[in-house]
Amino acid sequence: xxxxxxxxxxxIFLGGALGALLRVWLGEExxxxxxxxxxxxFSINITGSFALGYFATRLQERLPQSTYRRPLLATGFCGAYxxxxxxxxxxxxxxxxxxxxxxxxxxxxSIAAGYLAIxxxxxTVRRTRVLV
Amino acid sequence: MNVLVWVGVAxxxxxxxxxRFVVDGTIGSRVSTNFPLGTFAINISGALILGLLAGLAVxxxxxxxxxTATLGSYxxxxxxxxxxxxxxxxGELPLALLNILVSLAVGVGAAALGHAIGAHA
Numbered sequence: 063x064x065x066x067x068x069x070x071x072x073x074i075f076l077g078g079a080l081g082a083l084l085r086v087w088l089g090e091e092x093x094x095x096x097x098x099x100x101x102x103x104f105s106i107n108i109t110g111s112f113a114l115g116y117f118a119t120r121l122q123e124r125l126p127q128s129t130y131r132r133p134l135l136a137t138g139f140c141g142a143y144x145x146x147x148x149x150x151x152x153x154x155x156x157x158x159x160x161x162x163x164x165x166x167x168x169x170x171x172s173i174a175a176g177y178l179a180i181x182x183x184x185x186t187v188r189r190t191r192v193l194v
Numbered sequence: 195m196n197v198l199v200w201v202g203v204a205x206x207x208x209x210x211x212x213x214r215f216v217v218d219g220t221i222g223s224r225v226s227t228n229f230p231l232g233t234f235a236i237n238i239s240g241a242l243i244l245g246l247l248a249g250l251a252v253x254x255x256x257x258x259x260x261x262t263a264t265l266g267s268y269x270x271x272x273x274x275x276x277x278x279x280x281x282x283x284x285g286e287l288p289l290a291l292l293n294i295l296v297s298l299a300v301g302v303g304a305a306a307l308g309h310a311i312g313a314h315a
Contacts, residue, residue, distance in 0.1 A: 076208065111276070154309060176272070
């Protein structure tokens with residue numbers, strides 16, 4: 063069974079709330095047309111991947127263990143800020159509008175940029191030699 | 195969007211994250227594999243339900259609350275990418291590629307299935 067530590071759950075909840083608020087706010091501020099390039103989701107997923115790469119690496123390999131930092135920042139915030147489901151439905155809508163090239167480009171660009179963001183953030187953290 | 199909806203976004207966003215944590219932990223404790231099955235199950239189930247909402251033509255605040263806030267927080271792109279990259283680091287390149295390609299294919303498929311169910315409901 064999953065360990066249900068209250069501080070950990072509270073941290074996940076808070077991080078999740080903040081991540082969701084930011085994502086929804088950005089979506090409301092910068093609404094795009096259906097089946098066009100989803101700039102908001104794309105930007106969120108890439109920046110969120112960079113953030114997660116940074117937090118996960120730093121918390122795992124640089125900072126002392128903590129009860130709340132990782133649940134708050136990684137599981138909570140980055141996990142909620144970024145979204146898989148929205149991306150899949152966006153791709154589906156592109157396909158439904160017969161925009162197959164756009165669908166492939168969006169999927170490929172998201173994955174390539176997201177993966178690269180993780181890689182760069184991770185490498186950046188590991189290059190720092192002092193415990194900052 | 196009024197204040198009440200924003201409060202709903204925050205609460206549901208938190209709940210979505212908790213749900214993700216619980217599902218991931220439950221699957222992880224029961225299945226022993228290097229493949230990130232927890233995140234996969236979460237992302238696919240979330241895509242299915244969001245597809246369903248799209249098929250049902252749910253809109254307005256209902257879509258924001260259930261779709262964007264809850265399912266958007268429940269599913270995760272960043273964890274999907276992190277786990278793929280870490281698999282590559284651990285020398286598990288086939289598994290990393292599988293995680294990326296299968297998640298994408300099954301994810302879109304799940305959204306399509308959900309959409310079809312909703313549209314014909």
